[in-house]
Amino acid sequence: MFPVNSQTRATIAGAVAVLLWSSLAPLTVVAHGIPPLQLLATTFGIAFFCGLSWVALVGGGPGLQRLWQPFGYFAFTVAALFGYHALYFTALTFAPAPQASLVAYLWPLLIVLFAALGTGQECARRAHILGGVAPR
Numbered sequence: 001m002f003p004v005n006s007q008t009r010a011t012i013a014g015a016v017a018v019l020l021w022s023s024l025a026p027l028t029v030v031a032h033g034i035p036p037l038q039l040l041a042t043t044f045g046i047a048f049f050c051g052l053s054w055v056a057l058v059g060g061g062p063g064l065q066r067l068w069q070p071f072g073y074f075a076f077t078v079a080a081l082f083g084y085h086a087l088y089f090t091a092l093t094f095a096p097a098p099q100a101s102l103v104a105y106l107w108p109l110l111i112v113l114f115a116a117l118g119t120g121q122e123c124a125r126r127a128h129i130l131g132g133v134a135p136r
Helices: 006-022 024-032 038-058 072-096 097-104 107-118 124-131
Strands: none
Touching: 006 038, 006 097, 024 072, 024 124, 038 072, 038 097
8 A cells, every 4th residue: 555644545535435425326226126125235235345345454453443332322323324224215216316315415404503503502603594595
């Protein structure tokens, strides 16, 4: 491997994440004949083997020890990811991809708006509201 500083590595990881995230809807539409739960099991299986390959390549060790979480957190994360993707794949089988994706991708906007409203330390400023209702 070639030496890469942490900022470059983070930028590459972010770019790959955006590429994978943006390809979810088109690839789901292309796989229209596969039932949603079978598609979910297949994609999670591929992700598991990619992650397992990464662990084998990196070699585990102290870097993976920092990722260790209690079982309750792990179970909640797996259930949340499973539920989100199961509902997303099901929505894409019953609704057109642009409309289903629009509804699914409203959550980052809602997180920003509700985080500003719900903390008690901060309040929603005019910029939060204007940014939330600005036409895209």
